[in-house]
Amino acid sequence: MKQLLEVRELEIEFSDRGAVTNRPLRGVNLTIAPGEILGVVGETGCGKSLTGLAILGLLPNGARQLGTIALDGTLATDTPHGAASLRGKVISLVFQNPGTAFNPVFTIGQQMREVLKRHKAMSRAEARGHILRQLGLVQLPNPERVFGSYPHELSGGMLQRAMIAMALLCEPRLLILDEPTTALDVTVAKKILELILELRGSFGFGVMLISHNLGVVRDICDRVAVLYAGRVIETGTTQDVLASPRHPYTRGLLGALPGPESVGRPLVAIPGSVPSRLLGINGCAFANRCAMAIDECLATDPILQPVAQGHEAACIRSAES
Amino acid sequence: MTALLQLDNIVKTFRKQGKAFHAVDGVSLAIESGQTFGLVGESGSGKSTLARCALRLIPPTSGTSQLDGQDLGALSRSQLRRARAGTGMVFQNPVAALNPRMRVQALVAEPLITHTRLRGPALQARVGELLDRVGLAAEHAQRLPHQLSGGQCQRVGIARALATNPKLIVLDEPTSALDVSVQAQILNLLRELREQHELSYLLISHDLEVVRYMSDYVGVMRQGQLVEEGPTADVFAKPRHDYTRELLDASPGSRHNHQLVASAEPVTIQL
Numbered sequence: 099m100k101q102l103l104e105v106r107e108l109e110i111e112f113s114d115r116g117a118v119t120n121r122p123l124r125g126v127n128l129t130i131a132p133g134e135i136l137g138v139v140g141e142t143g144c145g146k147s148l149t150g151l152a153i154l155g156l157l158p159n160g161a162r163q164l165g166t167i168a169l170d171g172t173l174a175t176d177t178p179h180g181a182a183s184l185r186g187k188v189i190s191l192v193f194q195n196p197g198t199a200f201n202p203v204f205t206i207g208q209q210m211r212e213v214l215k216r217h218k219a220m221s222r223a224e225a226r227g228h229i230l231r232q233l234g235l236v237q238l239p240n241p242e243r244v245f246g247s248y249p250h251e252l253s254g255g256m257l258q259r260a261m262i263a264m265a266l267l268c269e270p271r272l273l274i275l276d277e278p279t280t281a282l283d284v285t286v287a288k289k290i291l292e293l294i295l296e297l298r299g300s301f302g303f304g305v306m307l308i309s310h311n312l313g314v315v316r317d318i319c320d321r322v323a324v325l326y327a328g329r330v331i332e333t334g335t336t337q338d339v340l341a342s343p344r345h346p347y348t349r350g351l352l353g354a355l356p357g358p359e360s361v362g363r364p365l366v367a368i369p370g371s372v373p374s375r376l377l378g379i380n381g382c383a384f385a386n387r388c389a390m391a392i393d394e395c396l397a398t399d400p401i402l403q404p405v406a407q408g409h410e411a412a413c414i415r416s417a418e419s
Numbered sequence: 420m421t422a423l424l425q426l427d428n429i430v431k432t433f434r435k436q437g438k439a440f441h442a443v444d445g446v447s448l449a450i451e452s453g454q455t456f457g458l459v460g461e462s463g464s465g466k467s468t469l470a471r472c473a474l475r476l477i478p479p480t481s482g483t484s485q486l487d488g489q490d491l492g493a494l495s496r497s498q499l500r501r502a503r504a505g506t507g508m509v510f511q512n513p514v515a516a517l518n519p520r521m522r523v524q525a526l527v528a529e530p531l532i533t534h535t536r537l538r539g540p541a542l543q544a545r546v547g548e549l550l551d552r553v554g555l556a557a558e559h560a561q562r563l564p565h566q567l568s569g570g571q572c573q574r575v576g577i578a579r580a581l582a583t584n585p586k587l588i589v590l591d592e593p594t595s596a597l598d599v600s601v602q603a604q605i606l607n608l609l610r611e612l613r614e615q616h617e618l619s620y621l622l623i624s625h626d627l628e629v630v631r632y633m634s635d636y637v638g639v640m641r642q643g644q645l646v647e648e649g650p651t652a653d654v655f656a657k658p659r660h661d662y663t664r665e666l667l668d669a670s671p672g673s674r675h676n677h678q679l680v681a682s683a684e685p686v687t688i689q690l
Contacts, residue, residue: 141598141599141600141601142569142598279671283461283462283625284461284625284627284666284669284670284671285461285665285666285669286461287669287671288668288669288671291671310598310599311671311672312599312672313670313671313672314671314672315672316671316672317671317672350600351599351600353603354599354600354602354603355599355603355628356603356606356628356629356631356632357628357632358631358655360632361631361632364607364610365603365606365607365632366603367600367601367603367604367607368600368603369604371568371570371600371601
């Protein structure tokens with residue numbers, strides 16, 4: 099089947115006066131099929147958001163990008179004006195904090211109209227009608243009121259709905275959700291996730307859901323990619339990866355979550371923290387935090403290898419677990 | 420036995436444009452020595468306001484808060500300050516809670532200078548001991564907050580809360596800003612410290628699993644009221660209030676939630 103999004107060997111480097119200072123992405127490979135929800139998980143600093151920004155062509159100045167990003171089989175770099183012409187139209191982004199993602203001095207309606215002005219030839223009245231329909235679609239009561247409201251007049255949940263409505267204005271093929279529910283209360287978050295599933299059902303867009311919350315991923319993702327130190331270290335269906343993880347890092351993330359069975363026992367924390375500078379790593383980047391590491395791990399750079407049908411892990415000892 | 424912290428009918432009313440808003444609306448609860456009381460509820464339900472009233476960081480509109488049998492409302496300012504030395508508080512955003520221009524050494528020494536007579540080498544030694552207790556190395560003492568990770572900053576926050584050997588520590592969303600792996604480290608540390616020092620915690624969190632993991636008792640707040648309260652296992656196994664059930668159902672990844680996945684088949688569209 100043709101992939102909606104295909105990221106191949108994506109590397110990002112930052113340099114200072116010609117010398118590479120950091121390489122936060124070290125060859126990310128991932129694919130999203132049309133209508134599929136891919137969860138991208140990992141700790142802070144693993145490269146989750148950077149991957150999303152690279153797909154949108156929003157990398158900070160001075161970042162050098164290697165590798166390819168193809169949308170619907172077309173390289174983003176081959177499209178006229180690059181990713182900028184795709185942004186908001188073919189790919190949309192929903193940010194983590196709906197309270198700060200909107201501009202506080204314009205109404206929701208004004209901000210949504212900007213998107214249409216850029217991508218669609220619509221009259222003012224048409225645009226207004228379209229925006230009101232979208233606001234209704236995300237189940238906001240009284241779209242008219244939301245249209246004329248400033249961001250501070252709406253609750254976090256309502257803002258996130260408005261943000262999703264805005265992202266869907268041009269019927270994008272791919273929606274990137276960067277921690278869409280982290281800033282919301284659980285009951286509100288649940289409704290937002292349900293909304294995303296419902297809209298995916300009716301529009302069939304693909305979703306890249308960036309989250310550090312494995313519970314959220316378990317609830318709505320079809321497949322999962324676990325990122326560590328700028329690489330995908332395990333990928334497969336949500337069921338496979340979360341129920342029978344094959345990389346020690348994935349197991350660590352799952353073990354660290356408190357659950358009913360952990361009451362009264364210490365949690366299995368992953369020792370240490372994510373390396374902040376990713377240069378000159380020869381072996382496995384996780385080896386220094388891994389309980390299963392052997393000498394070979396420091397020497398061999400593990401690549402993603404199939405461990406089961408549709409399930410890959412980058413660990414030389416994945417067969418043993 | 421008197422409870423370590425006893426709150427009776429705490430009410431806190433804020434006025435906004437002449438309209439009264441009951442942030443906390445008549446809450447009573449008791450925390451026994453050595454116990455952890457978990458407070459859950461959505462943002463705006465009054466959890467943090469209640470905790471601040473409990474330590475009288477803000478005065479409640481009515482109701483009393485007794486710490487170790489002492490009514491905090493009846494104390495003079497200097498007496499209140501001495502009473503507060505028996506408490507500590509850890510905040511949600513570990514980086515923002517620390518003065519960015521103070522080094523770790525000075526940050527941890529601050530409560531000791533305020534509440535004790537320790538100075539000079541004795542003070543230094545106590546700071547070193549506290550850093551060691553929370554799992555920080557001696558080299559961290561000379562760092563500034565921005566040179567530390569979020570988890571390390573929270574360890575500094577915990578060291579500050581522990582400095583005066585308190586009996587009660589209020590933990591206001593201590594791990595919400597942290598990654599799960601770091602959260603596990605911090606929760607383990609808090610459990611160890613509780614055992615070593617026979618601490619009581621008032622733990623505020625919106626994460627039900629964190630509350631279940633840490634607490635002996637749990638209280639569920641909604642719109643300023645405590646709608647359900649009881650031993651943690653009971654509340655989680657047999658929630659009696661509708662709102663508690665709703666919270667449990669909404670908790671991401673909870674077993675109640677699996678129908679969410681089942682009902683939504685991936686849709687493939689024709690290209």
